[in-house]
Amino acid sequence: YFVQRHDVPFISGHFCYSRRVFAGREDEFDLITILRNPLDRMLSHYYFARFKPAPDHFAPVDCELPEYLLTDRARLWATTFTRMFVGEIEATKALHMGTAVADAIDNLSRFAIVETLEHLKEFEEAVQQRYKTRFSIGHLRKNPKAGYPKFSDQPSQVRDRLMELCQEDIAIYERFSKQPRPEQSFGDLPKVA
Secondary structure (H helix, E strand, O other): OOOOOOOOOOOOOOOOOEHHHHOOOHHHOOOEEEEOOHHHHHHHHHHHHHHOOOOOOOOOOOOOHHHHOOOHHHHHHHOHHHHHHOEOHHHHHOOOHHHHHHHHHHHHHOOOEEEEHHHHHHHHHHHHHHHOOOOOOOOOOOOOOOOOOOHHHOOHHHHHHHHHHHHHHHHHHHHHOOOOOHHHOHHHOOOOO
């Protein structure tokens, strides 16, 4: 809707990329995004949904992390990048992960700026330089479970399951990350049937 309007200079939000929406209009828009380490994102999401006192747009989680990682919801959250950047809504319904990851990487390669949350300052600088404007990103939402165990602090079975679930998104993240962490390398992951 906003892409079709001529009086909208800036669109912001969490939107899935669609090739169809931008077809024939690719030169009219600069797409920019920030990617978060998928393992960090999954843990943050779990602890946020599990311990938020008053649920808002996230349904609460009422089980321990190992049990949660066996749910369909966890599988869905683990492929956030793959689903958001694959390019077509229909493709997300029948995700063939190898193809979807390649399509997501190809689509993100067309973005004007892709940065990772771990390099937020570089993202701000890239936006400032490209658009000649002052720009900074604040952090508004705090996790209700302060000091929750990070990836390296989780038991090995939880780390293994997180790596398995997030393997597609890790591949996307590592393609655009300046410094992938060796212990989280996609190439070392077992393949999921």
